[in-house]
Amino acid sequence: MLISVSSALSRIFLGALLVAGLAISVTGCSTAPPEGLTSVTPFDVNRYLGKWYEIVRLDHSFERGLTDVSATYSLKSDGSLEVINRGFNTKKDEWKSATGRALFTGSQNQGSLKVSFFGPFYGGYHILALDQANYQWALVAGPDRDYLWILARSKVLAPAIREQLVAEAKKMGFATDKLIWVEHNRTDH
Structure with a gap:
């Protein structure tokens, strides 16, 4: 007993x-934005679609050691976005990719989405600053201030824009002294 x-x-x-x-x-x-921050409005998902190159990021385990990182967004028939993240693993000398799904967390007129690469678990994806005129660069955060990316439509971003976005991220409370500048030396495959 x-x-x-x-x-x-x-x-x-x-x-x-x-x-x-x-x-x-x-x-x-x-899936909420970092405390005290809001995502951009207006936001046009159709203009955001396509390929973006990672210019800078805060370090995190799932991209550690990757160079030549890009993200490609495409609209699916159900209204969600397919996200394909790709980068080159310098230690293994091979390309690595992950496919995920993104959904708006509210209005499609606001740049706040939730993204999942691992089944039912979603994390926030919030566009905090955006080239509203041409959709050529974006400042993106995750659910807290530990996740930050600067993305651009080309592998190189003008120094004045880079400096402006880094200064903006610093004002928002991100650890800009820990940013990793992403190399883009390989041809896309």
């Missing part, structure tokens, strides 16, 4: 631990 009670308590404890871990994982994947 003692063994079965102990075994049942162990199963209940492990089950509670699993549920708590899952809850932390889900709540850790916030």
Whole structure:
């Protein structure tokens, strides 16, 4: 009798631990913009579609060691976006890619989306600054100030625009002293 009670308590404890871990994982994947920041309005998804090159980023594990990073956005028939992120892994001497799905978190007139590369878990993708006239550059954040990217339609961004966007990101509270400038030396495949 003692063994079965102990075994049942162990199963209940492990089950509670699993549920708590899952809850932390889900709540850790916030889709809201970083506190105090708002995404751009107006936003035209059709003008945002296509290929963007990563000019700069804050370091994070899923892009660590990658150069020549790009993201390509295309509209799917269900209204979601397909996102293909691609980069060159210098240690393995090979291209790496990941395909995800993005959905608007509210109005399609606002540059806030949630993106998933891992099943049901979504993270925020918020366009905080955008070249409204030509859609040639964008300043993008994740759900908090640990995620930041500057994207451009070409592999090189004019120094004055780079400096302006970095200064803007610094005012927003991002650790701009830790930015990684992405090299683009390879031909796209």
